[in-house]
Amino acid sequence: MDLELKDKIAVITGGSKGIGEAVARELAREGVHLALCARHKEEVENTARKISEEFGVQALGFACDVSRLEDIEKFVEAVKSTYPEGVDILINNAGTGSAEKIIDAPDSRWQYYWDLHVMAAVRLSRLLAPLMQKRGGGVIINNASICARQPLDYEPIYNVTKAALVMFSKCLANEFITYNIRVNCVSPGLILTPDWYKTANIVGKEKGMTPEEYLENIAKENAPIGRFATPEELAHFMVFLCSPKASYCVGSNYYVDGGWLRVT
Ligand code: NDP
Incomplete structure (x- = not known):
């Protein structure tokens, strides 16, 4: 199947390793140009350079902590100057597990994960939507977690902030489909x-x-x-969601979890 992704432009947060890198590589395999960000400059630049060399696409690697608005604004400026024609795809992927008890976790910890898992997606969606409208529309995928629905007991802050991301995705999907931007959420299990x-x-x-x-x-x-799962097993599904072949997929939350979710 031709996924019709050649020469599209994708922005991926947390693109230096893990799931973000796998999605970047699988999109590049389809001929998609990339803008990747992560906090560690050398690592994200290396990942971008290797993908660019291997697949012959353009790839920007940019150091950015997506929990900070100032960093996001600088990243978006770099995306605009690299791709003045606009962007087609945004994958809000950066995130990490937590480990705490509610009884003693300070407010600052809740705030950090809120900024990382929710506000980063809010801010990037808001700032990149005009660049997608330039291209006539686009695709946003938010990477949540099965823990948004079926919590793990050692990471309440992770569970709660990922649940908020799922609801944000639904609200964003309803609003942004009017701009021809399809928003979906993915809830992986064990990757x-x-x-x-x-x-x-x-x-x-x-x-x-x-x-x-x-x-x-x-x-x-x-x-x-x-x-x-390997990161590639999840990436293949996310690449399909990015494709015009998934044109009727809007506002859903897809579990990719090897059957782990115990209820439907
Ligand atoms: P990894 O730790 O392997 O990779 C995380 C990526 O995000 C790295 O590129 C990291 O780079 C980047 N990152 C982390 N914090 C920030 C930040 N503040 N700003 C910018 N970039 C950041 O994680 P995974 O690939 O496993 O996870 C990716 C996403 O998938 C996460 O949102 C996670 O919650 C979700 N997920 C993962 C599952 C799994 O089983 N692996 C299951 C369900 C959901 P750097 O450290 O340089 O910033």
Whole structure:
């Protein structure tokens, strides 16, 4: 199937590694030009350069902490000067798990995750919509989590802020479809990325397990499929949602979770 994505332009937050990098690579494979951001400058620039060399597309790598409005504004300026013709796709992906108890987590922690998981998507959608309108429309995908619906007990702040992102996606979809911008949300289950290794090191140690034992246990106990997904397995689905072939997909939240969600 021709996904009709050649020479589209995509902005991806958290594009230096994990799911964001996989989506960037799979879009580049279809001929999409990229603007990637992440906090670590050297890493995001390297990822952009490698993808550009491998797939022959243009790729900007830009250091930006999406929890900060000033950084987002600078990133959007860089996107505008790299792609004055506008952009077609925005993937709000940057994010990370948390670990806390509500009883002692300070307000500052709640605020950080709110800015990272919700306000980054609000601000980038608002700032990039005019660049999509220049192209006659576009696509926004927000990467939430199965935890928005089925919480994990060690990360209440993550669960709550991802749930807010799902509702934001629905509201945004209803408003932005009038500009021919299709908004959808994806709620992944277990995707084996560097973020899971970080969690496995912390939570595995508390439970007296090696990171590998912890990860295997998590997959076997939770996902009926019995394993983690690769980032590419999720990326393929997200690339399809970006394509005009998904033209009637608007305002939905898609679970990609190996059967982990226990209720529908
Ligand atoms: P990784 O930790 O592997 O990658 C996260 C990416 O986001 C990196 O590029 C990181 O780069 C960037 N990032 C993190 N914080 C910020 C920030 N403040 N500003 C800009 N960039 C940032 O995570 P995953 O690939 O696993 O996760 C990606 C998204 O998918 C997250 O939103 C996560 O919640 C969601 N998700 C993941 C699941 C999984 O099983 N892996 C399941 C469900 C949802 P840098 O550190 O340089 O900033």
